[in-house]
Amino acid sequence: MNGIVYKSTGSWYTVKTESGEFLECRIKGKFRMKGIKSTNPIAVGDYVEYDLDETSDAVTGVITTIHDRKNYIVRKSVNLSKQLHIIASNIDRLFILVTINNPITTTSFIDRLLVTAEAYGIEAIIVFNKVDTFNEETLDEQLFLQHVYTEIGYQCIRVSASEGKGLDKLKDLMRDKVSMFTGHSGVGKSTLVNALEPSLNLKTKQISDQHQQGQHTTTFAEMFDLSFGARIIDTPGIRGFGIVEMEKQEIGGYFPEFFALRDKCKFNNCLHKEEPHCAIKEALDNDEIFWSRYKSYTQILEGDEEHYRSDIYADGRNQEE
Ligand SMILES: Nc1nc2c(ncn2[C@@H]2O[C@H](COP(=O)(O)OP(=O)(O)OP(=O)(O)O)[C@@H](O)[C@H]2O)c(=O)[nH]1
Numbered sequence: 001m002n003g004i005v006y007k008s009t010g011s012w013y014t015v016k017t018e019s020g021e022f023l024e025c026r027i028k029g030k031f032r033m034k035g036i037k038s039t040n041p042i043a044v045g046d047y048v049e050y051d052l053d054e055t056s057d058a059v060t061g062v063i064t065t066i067h068d069r070k071n072y073i074v075r076k077s078v079n080l081s082k083q084l085h086i087i088a089s090n091i092d093r094l095f096i097l098v099t100i101n102n103p104i105t106t107t108s109f110i111d112r113l114l115v116t117a118e119a120y121g122i123e124a125i126i127v128f129n130k131v132d133t134f135n136e137e138t139l140d141e142q143l144f145l146q147h148v149y150t151e152i153g154y155q156c157i158r159v160s161a162s163e164g165k166g167l168d169k170l171k172d173l174m175r176d177k178v179s180m181f182t183g184h185s186g187v188g189k190s191t192l193v194n195a196l197e198p199s200l201n202l203k204t205k206q207i208s209d210q211h212q213q214g215q216h217t218t219t220f221a222e223m224f225d226l227s228f229g230a231r232i233i234d235t236p237g238i239r240g241f242g243i244v245e246m247e248k249q250e251i252g253g254y255f256p257e258f259f260a261l262r263d264k265c266k267f268n269n270c271l272h273k274e275e276p277h278c279a280i281k282e283a284l285d286n287d288e289i290f291w292s293r294y295k296s297y298t299q300i301l302e303g304d305e306e307h308y309r310s311d312i313y314a315d316g317r318n319q320e321e
């Protein structure tokens with residue numbers, strides 16, 4: 001029998017069955033995923049096969065097979081074994097919430113998330129929130145950013161979570177898909193999800209400041225069905241979108257507008273830095289590539305690891321398992 005994993009709490013997995021019921025399952029024996037050294041064999045979002053567990057009094061199941069993942073996001077395990085922890089899998093869309101001020105979302109932050117999404121193979125969509133607060137200046141800035149990212153090929157939408165504006169468009173983009181939301185603290189993720197589904201009340205805020213100090217808190221990703229035919233994966237306590245290890249050579253491939261020009265560079269291993277006859281630098285000089293994007297590219301290339309991690313994880317370090 002087939003099902004989808006909605007929640008994982010260590011040794012138990014909540015599986016939604018084909019008949020729409022939730023079944024608590026365990027796994028049998030040792031699962032080994034080809035090519036992945038991970039601390040957890042099964043993650044939220046996984047498509048699995050299960051049997052009913054006849055040996056138990058309660059109605060439970062045993063997961064026997066996991067189907068190939070379309071993608072998955074990971075974070076490093078805190079023990080130094082270099083193992084990865086899979087946060088979630090089979091994600092269709094990442095919605096990146098952006099505010100112009102209050103808080104400021106930098107292009108560098110947006111670009112890092114976009115690159116991460118590209119590396120994971122997840123479609124990213126930019127959601128400009130708090131449009132109700134704009135004045136002339138912030139509106140200009142928002143429209144410029146929208147222009148930048150639309151040119152590159154990313155879908156952009158404008159919403160006001162608190163006033164309920166733009167939600168129909170967002171729902172259309174989420175329908176029949178598995179979505180995740182990300183963005184800085186305070187951009188309005190909880191407000192937006194609550195506006196989409198008032199009854200849901202996600203626990204995105206469950207960790208209070210006092211618990212962040214030195215306490216070992218474990219939180220788990222969870223998938224939710226929304227009433228308009230969408231699914232969302234919430235990752236309380238995991239502030240951000242996981243990490244991805246990238247070789248210098250592949251980073252340019254995650255900037256779609258660079259990728260489109262890659263064959264025009266003189267050297268096929270061009271890093272678009274000091275090399276002669278570089279199509280990306282020429283495009284930059286001709287204003288065909290945005291400077292902010294090139295700047296983000298060089299930051300990622302130079303491996304600003306600390307900055308990268310603290311950016312992506314924000315204040316979530318103590319919340320990792
Ligand atoms: N004016 C305005 N305020 C908003 C809007 N969306 C959210 N806010 C406000 O912004 C603040 C932060 O919103 P949250 O939903 O808590 O933000 P969050 O992204 O979930 O923050 P974290 O839980 O810290 O990650 C709250 O005071 C909201 O009321 C909006 O569209 N317009």
Ligand SMILES: [Zn+2]
Nearest residue numbers: 265270272278
């Ligand atoms: Zn080049």
